[in-house]
Amino acid sequence: MRVLDAEEAVADVADGSTVLVGGFGTAGMPFTLLDALVRQGARDLTVVSNNAGNGETGLAALLAAGQVRKMICSFPRQADSYVFDALYREGKIELEVVPQGNLAERMRAAGAGIGGFFTPTGYGTMLAEGKETRTIDGRDYVLEAPLRGDVALIAARRADTLGNLVYHKTARNFGPVMATAATTTIVEVDDVVDAGGIDPECVVTPGIFVDRVVAVGAEQRVAAREGARA
Amino acid sequence: MSVGQTVRDATTVEHTDREPLSRDEMAQVVARDIPAGAYVNLGIGQPTRVADHLPDEKGIVLHTENGMLRMGPRAEGDAVDPDLVNAGKIPVTELPGAAYFHHADSFAMMRGGHLDVCVLGAFQVSQHGDLANWHTGDPDAIPAVGGAMDLAVGAKDVFVMMTMFAKDGSSKLVESLTYPATGLACVSRVYTEYGVFDVGADGVSVRETYGITVDALRKRLPVALRRLED
Numbered sequence: 474m475r476v477l478d479a480e481e482a483v484a485d486v487a488d489g490s491t492v493l494v495g496g497f498g499t500a501g502m503p504f505t506l507l508d509a510l511v512r513q514g515a516r517d518l519t520v521v522s523n524n525a526g527n528g529e530t531g532l533a534a535l536l537a538a539g540q541v542r543k544m545i546c547s548f549p550r551q552a553d554s555y556v557f558d559a560l561y562r563e564g565k566i567e568l569e570v571v572p573q574g575n576l577a578e579r580m581r582a583a584g585a586g587i588g589g590f591f592t593p594t595g596y597g598t599m600l601a602e603g604k605e606t607r608t609i610d611g612r613d614y615v616l617e618a619p620l621r622g623d624v625a626l627i628a629a630r631r632a633d634t635l636g637n638l639v640y641h642k643t644a645r646n647f648g649p650v651m652a653t654a655a656t657t658t659i660v661e662v663d664d665v666v667d668a669g670g671i672d673p674e675c676v677v678t679p680g681i682f683v684d685r686v687v688a689v690g691a692e693q694r695v696a697a698r699e700g701a702r703a
Numbered sequence: 704m705s706v707g708q709t710v711r712d713a714t715t716v717e718h719t720d721r722e723p724l725s726r727d728e729m730a731q732v733v734a735r736d737i738p739a740g741a742y743v744n745l746g747i748g749q750p751t752r753v754a755d756h757l758p759d760e761k762g763i764v765l766h767t768e769n770g771m772l773r774m775g776p777r778a779e780g781d782a783v784d785p786d787l788v789n790a791g792k793i794p795v796t797e798l799p800g801a802a803y804f805h806h807a808d809s810f811a812m813m814r815g816g817h818l819d820v821c822v823l824g825a826f827q828v829s830q831h832g833d834l835a836n837w838h839t840g841d842p843d844a845i846p847a848v849g850g851a852m853d854l855a856v857g858a859k860d861v862f863v864m865m866t867m868f869a870k871d872g873s874s875k876l877v878e879s880l881t882y883p884a885t886g887l888a889c890v891s892r893v894y895t896e897y898g899v900f901d902v903g904a905d906g907v908s909v910r911e912t913y914g915i916t917v918d919a920l921r922k923r924l925p926v927a928l929r930r931l932e933d
Binding site: 497523548550551568570571572573575577581593594596598600640641642643645647650698 | 784787847848851884
C-alpha cells in the first residue's frame with residue numbers, strides 16, 4: 474500500500490479500463506480522484522457506479538469530458554443528471570441498467586472469487602431476459618455474473634499506513650464492496666494515521682484490499698464536492 | 704379524523720360515512736398496519752410519509768437501502784451532513800442504536816428476508832401481486848431501476864400505496880400488468896384512497912373500503928373482489 478498524491482495515484486489508468494466509482498449520489502463519491510482522472514485523460518472507459526453523475530462535478534465531469542464509453546449503474550436518471558441524460562439522448566454513451574442489489578452482489582462475487590450466483594431479483598422482468606434461470610426449493614432465481622473492475626476509485630473517512638479503512642455514515646455505501654472487486658483499489662481519505670491508529674475492531678475495509686491512498690483533507694474534500702478547483 | 708382500526712377478524716369493513724382517504728390518511732392507515740418492532744423500508748416518494756405516523760412506542764426500525772438502520776427524520780439546518788442521506792438522497796438523521804453497513808449487506812437484509820415490511824409506490828399491481836413500478840415502457844424514457852426489483856422480492860410483506868385510478872381513469876389494480884414488471888407475485892397488500900386490498904394466489908380480497916361500498920367498487924374495478932367473510 475502506498476500513500477500518493479491524486480495525480481500519481483491515477484497516472485496508470487489505461488484507456489478502455491473498467492472503473493468502479495464509489496458513491497450514492499454525491500455521498501461517498503471520490504471527487505478528488507475523479508478530478509485527477511479528468512486531468513489524466515484516460516478514455517473509452519466503462520464506469521460502474523450507482524448513479525450516472527450529479528450536477529457537473531465528480532463523475533459528471535468525467536462524463537462531460539467524453540472519457541466514458543459505457544455506464545453500468547442502477548439509477549442514471551435523477552433531477553441533476555443532465556450531463557448523462559444529454560450524452561445518452563445523443564447516442565454518445567452506452568447504458569447497462571442493473572438492479573441496485575445485483576450491482577452490489579455482482580461486485581461482491583467478483584471480489585470473493587464467486588463465479589456467479591442465483592438471485593430472485595429481477596426474475597420475470599425485462600432485466601432478466603436471456604439469462605439462465607433455475608427453481609430452487611420452489612423459488613425462481615436468475616443467474617448473475619460477477620462484475621470486476623480494473624480500478625476502483627472510492628472515498629473513506631480515514632486510512633492507516635497499511636490501508637485499513639473506516640468510512641463515514643452512509644458515504645460507506647459501495648466502498649467496501651468495490652475495494653474487493655478491482656485489480657487496483659485507490660482510496661481518497663480525509664487523513665492517514667499511523668498503523669495502530671485505527672482500532673482493529675473498527676476496521677471496515679482491511680488493508681489487503683487497498684493499493685493506493687490519497688490524503689485529501691476534509692476541507693479539500695468539501696471543496697471538490699462543491700466544484701471549487703484547488 | 705379516524706381511519707379505523709386494523710382489520711383483525713375476517714370481516715370486510717366498509718367506511719361509507721366518509722370521503723375516500725387523503726394522501727396523509729392513506730399513510731396513516733399503512734402506519735397503523737405495520738406491526739410493533741418491525742424492520743421496515745419505506746420507498747421513495749409517497750411511502751416516506753408513513754414515517755410521520757409511526758409512534759416511537761411501536762419500536763419500528765427504519766432501513767434505508769443505501770446502508771443504514773434506525774434512520775431518523777429529515778435533517779434540518781446544522782444537522783445536514785452530505786454523507787448522511789436516505790434512498791432519495793435527502794439528508795436525514797440517525798437515531799440512537801443506528802447502524803451503518805455497505806450495499807451488499809444492505810441488500811442481503813432485503814433478499815435474505817430479514818426485513819418485515821417494505822412500502823412501495825406503483826403504476827400497477829395485478830390481482831396476483833405482480834408489481835409494476837419502475838418503467839412505463841416508454842421507449843424514450845431513460846431506464847432507471849434503483850433498488851425497486853430488490854425491494855419487491857425482499858421483504859416478508861410488500862405493501863403498495865397508490866391511487867386507485869390512473870390519470871386516464873383506468874384502474875391501477877389490474878387483472879394482469881400492461882407495464883413492465885418489477886417483480887412477480889411479490890405484493891401482499893395494496894392501499895388506495897378507496898380501500899385496502901389483499902392480493903395473491905387467491906386473487907383480491909377487500910379488507911376495508913373508504914367512501915365507497917364493495918359493490919360500488921366492483922362496478923369500477925376490472926378484477927373480481929372477494930369479501931373477507933366469503
